[in-house]
Every structure is written in structure tokens, then in C-alpha cells.
Amino acid sequence: MLDFIDQGILIGVVATGIRLATPYLLAALGEMLSQRAGVFNLGLEGIMLMGAFAGFYLTFVSQSPMLGLLAAILVGALMGLLMAFVSVTLQAEQGISGIGLSMLGWGLSGLFFRLYVDGIQTIAGLKPWKLPFLSEIPLLGMMFFNHNVIVYFAFLLVPLFWFVLFRTTWGLSVRAVGMTPQAVDTLGVSVTGIRYQCLIIGGMMAGLAGATLTVANTHMFADNITAGRGFIAIALVYFGRWSPWGILAGSLLFSMADSFQLWVQVLGINFPYELAVMLPYMVTIIALMVSYGRVWPPAALGKPYERGVRG
Amino acid sequence: MRGRTIIVLMMALLGALLIGAVFILLAKSDPIRAYQVMLTGPFSSSFGITEVLVRTTPLLLTGLGIIISFRSGVLNIGGEGQILVGAIASAGIALTFPSLPMLILFPLVLLSGAIAGGIWGGIAGVLKAKLNVNEILSTVMLNQIAAQLYLLLIRGILIDPQEVTYGTGVPQTALVPQAVWMTRLIPGARFNTGFIMALVLAGLVYYLLMHTTVGYRLRAVGAGPAAARYAGINVPFYMSLSMVLAGALAGLAGTVEVLGVHHRALEDISSGYGFSAIVAALFGRLHPIGIIPASILFGALILGADMMQRAVSIPAAIVLVIQGFVILFVVASDYFIRRPELLNRWRSRWFRRSEEVS
Numbered sequence: 001m002l003d004f005i006d007q008g009i010l011i012g013v014v015a016t017g018i019r020l021a022t023p024y025l026l027a028a029l030g031e032m033l034s035q036r037a038g039v040f041n042l043g044l045e046g047i048m049l050m051g052a053f054a055g056f057y058l059t060f061v062s063q064s065p066m067l068g069l070l071a072a073i074l075v076g077a078l079m080g081l082l083m084a085f086v087s088v089t090l091q092a093e094q095g096i097s098g099i100g101l102s103m104l105g106w107g108l109s110g111l112f113f114r115l116y117v118d119g120i121q122t123i124a125g126l127k128p129w130k131l132p133f134l135s136e137i138p139l140l141g142m143m144f145f146n147h148n149v150i151v152y153f154a155f156l157l158v159p160l161f162w163f164v165l166f167r168t169t170w171g172l173s174v175r176a177v178g179m180t181p182q183a184v185d186t187l188g189v190s191v192t193g194i195r196y197q198c199l200i201i202g203g204m205m206a207g208l209a210g211a212t213l214t215v216a217n218t219h220m221f222a223d224n225i226t227a228g229r230g231f232i233a234i235a236l237v238y239f240g241r242w243s244p245w246g247i248l249a250g251s252l253l254f255s256m257a258d259s260f261q262l263w264v265q266v267l268g269i270n271f272p273y274e275l276a277v278m279l280p281y282m283v284t285i286i287a288l289m290v291s292y293g294r295v296w297p298p299a300a301l302g303k304p305y306e307r308g309v310r311g
Numbered sequence: 312m313r314g315r316t317i318i319v320l321m322m323a324l325l326g327a328l329l330i331g332a333v334f335i336l337l338a339k340s341d342p343i344r345a346y347q348v349m350l351t352g353p354f355s356s357s358f359g360i361t362e363v364l365v366r367t368t369p370l371l372l373t374g375l376g377i378i379i380s381f382r383s384g385v386l387n388i389g390g391e392g393q394i395l396v397g398a399i400a401s402a403g404i405a406l407t408f409p410s411l412p413m414l415i416l417f418p419l420v421l422l423s424g425a426i427a428g429g430i431w432g433g434i435a436g437v438l439k440a441k442l443n444v445n446e447i448l449s450t451v452m453l454n455q456i457a458a459q460l461y462l463l464l465i466r467g468i469l470i471d472p473q474e475v476t477y478g479t480g481v482p483q484t485a486l487v488p489q490a491v492w493m494t495r496l497i498p499g500a501r502f503n504t505g506f507i508m509a510l511v512l513a514g515l516v517y518y519l520l521m522h523t524t525v526g527y528r529l530r531a532v533g534a535g536p537a538a539a540r541y542a543g544i545n546v547p548f549y550m551s552l553s554m555v556l557a558g559a560l561a562g563l564a565g566t567v568e569v570l571g572v573h574h575r576a577l578e579d580i581s582s583g584y585g586f587s588a589i590v591a592a593l594f595g596r597l598h599p600i601g602i603i604p605a606s607i608l609f610g611a612l613i614l615g616a617d618m619m620q621r622a623v624s625i626p627a628a629i630v631l632v633i634q635g636f637v638i639l640f641v642v643a644s645d646y647f648i649r650r651p652e653l654l655n656r657w658r659s660r661w662f663r664r665s666e667e668v669s
Contacts, residue, residue: 093642100639103634232452238445281456285444285452
């Protein structure tokens with residue numbers, strides 16, 4: 001059928017791409033929720049780093065990846081709470097507080113790593129979980145149904161997020177808070193409350209996204225292991241036009257490019273390593289450029305809400 | 312107003328240091344002894360002071376650029392990448408034309424650093440001005456691209472031929488010709504004329520921003536792009552210009568690291584100056600003169616953290632944690648600076664409570 005390309009390589013590229021999409025997907029869906037509620041959480045990178053470390057460390061100590069993931073979600077929630085306090089309650093400039101949160105996460109994860117682990121340690125991590133029957137399908141089974149549990153979870157979240165955002169009262173409130181907070185406030189829905197909820201959920205997702213990198217993908221932690229993925233996830237929210245399906249498409253586009261790049265290296269095709277590493281960042285800039293003109297962000301995005309002041 | 316601002320800033324720093332102390336305790340170390348090393352160590356010898364100023368210089372240069380861009384409403388966090396392209400361009404030009412007379416080569420090398428940085432910053436500026444590309448995201452991506460480009464060059468075509476001959480393969484360029492080295496001001500120390508250049512540029516940036524039409528227009532674009540557009544200001548042009556200037560200043564910081572400190576481009580040449588400069592700029596309340604003491608302060612903190620790492624083995628990464636909290640506290644404290652009545656209201660509430668208790 002596919003005799004011009006090795007079937008094994010094709011399966012490898014697609015399966016790796018699906019796996020690599022998970023951190024982007026989780027972080028970007030969470031960021032989408034925050035932005036839909038009108039808060040631009042630029043601290044995503046820092047939250048992911050903290051989640052990456054918490055997940056790694058708890059797994060390292062307890063030998064239980066599930067405990068690691070739980071810790072990452074908890075740490076993410078705390079970081080989201082901090083961002084909410086600074087940007088919602090204290091109405092700080094969201095871009096700058098996000099930079100602060102990113103530096104904080106970068107510093108703290110590096111500090112804890114040196115204090116409590118130090119040196120290269122590997123953990124057992126998550127094992128792939130072959131879905132019964134589905135993984136038996138030739139070709140497709142190995143590509144889509146032979147992954148660790150977070151991968152399935154992340155992809156299931158896409159329709160779930162769509163449903164919550166567009167088919168529930170809470171989702172309507174979230175979208176309204178991001179558009180016209182005054183109107184929502186008049187109806188007795190707490191703008192502050194909704195924004196806190198969204199930032200905390202977004203933080204939990206970013207924490208889990210970070211843990212995916214350490215617990216599921218690499219089985220180790222290194223300083224600044226996210227290498228800008230938090231910011232790429234934010235770019236994906238733009239690229240996906242604040243829609244779960246758009247974000248799914250964007251995440252897959254990115255992770256497939258990423259996977260292709262990895263496989264080029266694995267197969268020993270002669271291509272400068274540094275240029276290959278550069279690729280996803282260049283693709284991000286191009287993705288942001290082509291989003292031009294199609295971007296209609298939530299109207300109140302980035303604006304702190306203050307009662308009695310016209311927005 | 313000014314007095315209160317300084318008090319709020321000091322409280323922000325103190326708060327960050329206090330939280331840092333908690334982490335030192337977590338590391339089972341004595342925070343008082345650790346901070347003693349960190350805060351007094353850099354100033355306990357004249358060599359220490361020169362090393363503080365060596366770290367101040369890139370913070371000040373990059374921070375001046377951050378001020379121009381932030382004041383123009385562009386949140387530029389691309390200092391790190393701009394420093395790297397400035398450094399590699401200067402080293403590259405200096406190594407390509409070693410036989411040019413010093414009077415031509417030196418300005419050429421400075422200019423190449425500034426131009427390379429300016430182009431790198433300008434990309435993000437033009438993308439924001441023309442295509443509405445979020446500058447925070449684009450500058451982060453440009454940082455990552457610059458880091459890879461820098462590595463590619465110092466591992467590849469610009470690698471020191473000696474490293475190849477001896478087979479050691481340390482990724483660094485050869486020493487740049489001695490003619491372009493910046494003069495060291497104190498024998499035996501790395502402190503050099505780059506610091507003087509940075510101070511002069513601080514004065515120039517102050518004049519540009521506060522006393523020229525261009526500066527006024529830049530600040531107008533930052534204060535409100537819509538209003539600036541109605542006033543007939545070419546908003547996309549000034550947005551782009553702010554990023555070109557910011558990149559050029561950061562590029563010069565890279566040039567000074569090459570010409571004044573290391574005399575070659577080597578791995579980890581910037582070690583986070585691009586990010587610390589944001590903290591210094593915010594701490595100096597985005598004022599071109601205010602950033603001078605702020606960058607000395609953070610230069611000292613960075614050196615102090617290194618000393619602390621050696622003395623009481625607290626990882627120097629703690630300085631990043633402290634800087635992160637400083638940003639959060641400074642940006643949050645604006646809330647109280649904007650609303651002095653809040654502090655008074657809280658104060659009176661506390662007083663009332665304490666009266667009830669007594």
C-alpha cells in the first residue's frame with residue numbers, strides 16, 4: 001500500500017506527533033479558558049515549569065506517576081491562584097505580571113531541582129496503555145490507540161471544553177465576562193469569581209501540561225525543560241481563534257512538525273541540529289503572522305474590571 | 312509622591328527577599344548568614360565593586376532599551392536574543408576584518424552590534440505594528456531562535472581554529488583583535504569603558520524620551536495609540552522605531568560583553584541579563600535615570616547570589632525567584648500607588664479594630 005515510505009517510520013512520525021501534541025493541547029485549552037474570561041495569562045511558561053518539576057519530583061520520591069500528576073495539578077492551581085490575585089484582585093498589568101510569574105516558575109523549579117534532586121535522575125514514568133480492540137486495527141491502532149493515559153485525556157478534553165463553553169450556563173458566563181463584564185456584573189454574576197475559576201482551572205491544565213513533559217515524555221527534569229512551550233501554547237490560542245477545535249488543529253500541526261524534526265534527527269538525515277530546534281519557533285512566528293486579520297479576541301481581554309468604571 | 316514610590320519599591324524588594332528567606336530555610340540553611348553574604352559580599356572588596364559594575368553594564372544598556380519599548384507600549388522581552396545577536400555580530404565583524412585600522416574597526420564593531428540587535432528587535436516591532444503580532448510571544452520566539460543561531464555560529468563557522476586544531480572543541484570564537492578591546496579602567500579587574508558608555512547612553516535616552524519630539528511621540532504612542540493616531544502620529548512607525556532602538560541598545564550590551572569582558576563570543580555569554588534587565592527597568596519605574604541605581608542594585612544581587620552559592624551552597628537560581636517576586640510585587644503595588652486612599656482606609660480600619668479590642 002505505502003511502499004514508497006517505510007510503514008514503521010510513518011507510524012512513528014504520527015504516533016510521536018500525537019504524543020507531543022498533549023502538552024500544547026492541555027496548556028492551550030486552559031489558556032483559552034482564561035482568555036475567554038478576559039485574562040491574558042502570560043505566566044503559562046512558569047506554571048508549566050513548576051508542574052514539570054512537581055510531577056517529576058513526586059514521581060521520583062513516591063514511584064507513583066499518578067501522584068506526580070496530581071501534585072502538578074495542585075501546584076498549577078496554586079500558581080493560577082497567584083496570577084488571579086495579582087491580575088484580577090490587584091488589577092496589575094497582565095503582560096508584566098505574566099513575565100514575573102514566568103521568571104518565578106523558572107527560578108523556583110531550577111532552585112528546587114538543585115536543592116532536592118541535583119544531577120540527572122530518571123523516573124519510571126507513565127506506560128502506554130493499549131486500548132483494547134482499537135489498538136488491534138492495523139496502522140491506525142499503533143498511531144492513535146497506543147499512548148499513555150494523559151494523551152487520551154487531553155484529546156477528550158477538546159469536545160468537553162467545547163460543550164462546557166458553548167452549551168452550559170457557566171460557559172456562557174465565562175464568555176460574557178470576557179466580552180462585557182459590566183453586563184454580567186449587573187446580572188449578579190461575579191466577574192471576579194468567574195475569572196478566578198478560569199485562571200485556576202487554566203493553571204491546573206498548565207501544571208498537568210508541564211508534568212506531561214517530565215512524567216510521560218522524557219522521564220527526567222532539566223532546567224528550563226519547557227523551552228518556550230508555554231509561550232507557543234499561548235500563540236496556539238490566537239492561531240486557534242479561541243476555539244477548542246482550532247486549538248486542536250494548531251496543536252497537531254505543531255506537534256507533527258516537531259515529530260518530523262525529531263525523526264529527521266533519529267534517521268540521521270544530515271541537517272544542522274540547531275536549525276531543526278529553531279523550526280517550531282519560526283513556525284510559531286509564521287502562525288502568528290497568518291492569524292492577522294482573522295483575530296477577534298474577547299473584547300475585554302487584558303482589561304482589569306473595576307466596578308463603576310466604564311470599560 | 313516620589314517618597315512614597317521609593318518606599319513602595321523598597322517594600323516590594325523586602326517582600327521578595329523575605330519570601331526568598333523562606334526558601335533558604337527550606338534548604339536547611341541560615342537565611343541571615345546567606346543574605347549577609349549575598350548583600351554585603353559584593354561590596355566588601357574593591358574587586359567586588361568592579362565586578363558589580365561589570366554586571367551592571369549589560370543590565371543598564373538592555374534596560375534602557377526595555378524602557379524605550381515599554382514606554383512606547385511595546386512589552387519587549389526579547390533582550391536576551393538581542394544581546395546574543397549583538398555579541399555574535401560584533402565578534403564576527405572583528406574577526407573578519409582584523410587588519411583594519413583601529414579607528415575604523417572599533418566604530419564598525421560597535422555599529423554592527425547595534426545594527427544586529429536593532430534588526431532583531433525591529434522584526435518584533437514591525438510584526439506588531441503591521442500585522443498585530445503579539446510582541447511578547449514574538450520576542451520569546453526570537454530569543455529561542457537567536458540562542459540556536461548563536462550556538463550554530465560559535466560551534467560552526469566562527470569557532471576558534473585552535474579549538475579545532477587541539478581537538479578540544481569548546482564552542483567559542485577566537486579572541487577578537489586587541490585593537491578593539493575596551494580599555495580596562497582598573498588594573499587586574501574586568502571593569503571597562505563599557506560602563507561609561509552605558510552611563511552616557513542613559514543620559515542620551517533621557518534626553519531623547521523627555522526633551523525631543525521623537526521621544527514625545529514614542530511616549531504618546533505608549534500612552535494611547537488611538538489618541539496618538541488622531542493627533543497625526545504615525546503609530547506603526549514609532550512602534551517599530553521603539554523596538555529598533557531597544558534592540559540596538561541590547562545589541563550594544565552584547566558588544567560590550569565581547570569587547571570589554573570576555574574578548575570573544577562564548578557559550579552562556581548573556582546568562583539571563585535580558586530578563587534581569589526587565590526587572591531593573593521596572594524597578595527604576597521605567598525612567599532612564601532611575602534605572603541606573605536599579606541596575607547597580609540588581610547587578611549586585613546577581614553577583615551576591617553567585618557568592619552565596621559558593622559560601623553557603625544555596626543555588627544561585629534563587630536570584631531568579633527573588634526577581635520574579637519583585638516584578639509581581641512592583642506591578643501589584645501600582646494598585647496602591649494609584650489609590651493612596653486605600654491604604655488610609657485600611658489603616659483606619661485596623662485602628663478601629665485595635666480600639667475595639669482594647
